[in-house]
Amino acid sequence: MSEETEHVSCLIIGSGPAGYTAAIYAARADLKPVLYTGIVPGGQLTQTTDVENFPGYPEGVMGPEMMEDFRKQAERFGTDIRFGYVTSVDFSSLPHKVVIDEHKTVTADTVIIATGASAKWLGLESEQKYNGFGVSACAVCDGFFFKGQDVAIVGAGDTAAEEATYLAKLCNKVHMLVRRDEFRASKAMQNRVLHTPNIEIHYNTETREIVGDGQNVTGVKVANNQTQAETVIPVTGFFVAIGHKPNTDIFKGWLDMDETGYLITKPDSTQTNIEGVFACGDAQDKLWRQAITAAGTGCMAALEAERYLAAKEDVLAESRIVEVNK
Structure with missing residues (x-):
């Protein structure tokens, strides 16, 4: 009252x-x-x-x-x-x-x-630890800081596809992490991603942990949803684009x-x-x-x-x- x-x-x-x-x-x-x-x-x-x-x-x-x-x-x-x-x-x-x-x-x-x-986050402790130190939820805001570097982006919708193509113009390579075996993005946005040579799509891929040196991001540990095999992709930037x-x-x-x-x-x-x-x-x-x-x-x-x-x-x-x- x-x-x-x-x-x-x-x-x-x-x-x-x-x-x-x-x-x-x-x-x-x-x-x-x-x-x-x-x-x-x-x-x-x-x-x-x-x-x-x-x-x-x-x-x-x-x-x-x-x-x-x-x-x-x-x-x-x-x-x-x-x-x-x-x-x-x-x-x-x-x-x-x-x-x-x-x-x-x-x-x-x-x-x-x-x-x-x-921003929606994945909920990883390491994601919050490196937020602002390599982890971002806005490619347009922060992509410039990773010019010429390798980065990863997680997401499969139109926003993720748009941000991946934006990052591709700035970065050396963009690893796009997609949980399922297909995109949720529109066909037009999918085609844009698929025809961008420096975007590598990782289907059936789950993000397990953001890897860093205590100060900045150095990689991302991912797992294949089907085989559960884990690997670390070396990147200096990790972008979350899940909405x-x-x-x-x-x-x-x-x-x-x-x-x-x-x-x-x-x-x-x-x-x-x-x-x-x-x-x-x-x-x-x-x-x-x-x-x-x-x-x-x-x-x-x-x-x-x-x-x-x-x-x-x-x-x-x-x-x-x-x-x-x-």
Whole structure:
């Protein structure tokens, strides 16, 4: 049961590039946004080492450092940033109700969802040990660091096929590890992989362990599913491409989403199916999943929230009066 109640004009859920960018724009528009960071303040980028593809950092930047810059900029314009986790929502009427840490209710005229997505991992201890030191879940983000080297990628869907061909342009050789005896990717993507000479496909192959020297990846131990024979493939990079899961479970039953859980927004908009609720970043983007595109949609969400508040000022004021009198 909620013990505290507070009303805000603009509530932002999530603190990655999308959430912080939304906060910067909302704060500059004098919406006095309140942002709850979630369990991982800064999102996925806080678990990334070098970021070299974000404009404005000509020498590159460490992921945690970049997110700290985002946070400081959002705070500079007056964003109220709080550590907390949204545990439930009620979008049945205005203002929207959001419960934080199971005890505090925040009512909000607008809600911007920037909860992001989490990469699916194999679940190996060595995978987490070398995460950021040769292990990655984003070829576009980190492939450059393995230029001219041998790498491995695990996965069999369109994403894995696309990332394998991307890596093949940069790397000396790409070992593609496929658990079954066939791809799940579309025929077009399969053909692209099959016709790329420096991609070697290992069918019926299970990843057993990421091998390293204590600091960086040196290989991957794999086993043949049929013979159980083990071998170590020498690589300096290991990419996991078995999919992402958007962090949207708490919105089930309220917001439209696809079968994976990505929030569905209206065309050319961040507006969800619920009035005054907007979604941005990787929570609604299953295609690009880059920091720069997340930031772009965060900007869009804040601008749309501002326009919505201006257009609905009288209605929202009345709904707050009704809520207070309940």
